[in-house]
Amino acid sequence: MTETTILDMNQEQNGLGKVEIAPEVIEVIAGIAASEVEGVAQMRGNFASGVVEKLGKKLHNKGVKVELAEEGIKVDVYCVMNFGVSIPQVAQQIQDNIRQTLINMTALAAEEVNIHVVGIQFETAKAVEQEYEQEI
Numbered sequence: 001m002t003e004t005t006i007l008d009m010n011q012e013q014n015g016l017g018k019v020e021i022a023p024e025v026i027e028v029i030a031g032i033a034a035s036e037v038e039g040v041a042q043m044r045g046n047f048a049s050g051v052v053e054k055l056g057k058k059l060h061n062k063g064v065k066v067e068l069a070e071e072g073i074k075v076d077v078y079c080v081m082n083f084g085v086s087i088p089q090v091a092q093q094i095q096d097n098i099r100q101t102l103i104n105m106t107a108l109a110a111e112e113v114n115i116h117v118v119g120i121q122f123e124t125a126k127a128v129e130q131e132y133e134q135e136i
Helices: 023-035 047-054 087-106 125-135
Strands: 040-043 064-069 072-082 110-121
Touching (some): 023 064, 040 110, 087 110
Parallel strands (some): 072 110
Antiparallel strands (some): 040 072
């Protein structure tokens, strides 16, 4: 399994040159597509990405790993789901959204889109209390 650093677009030659897509671009596209799905609370990151986000820079490839293998593109997504959602349904929506977005933006189809649920986000006590007070 040889990992390449740039993905060549295999489209017909038009004499204008070639198009190459870096794996980081696919990570960003997949990260945005995954976070758009309702039921995803956040994408998993590490301590360094958390510090960078606190300083105001948004990391769109957080929680996404792309592997370029001979079989094709493999995308691994690590996310935290909201409490109360159907995990299989949300995971399927994430897979569908990533596949469709990659095809629309890059004309590349992912061989695998693996969803790793690494946590559940519960409602905070304050949000529950506010909801309760509004009902009264």
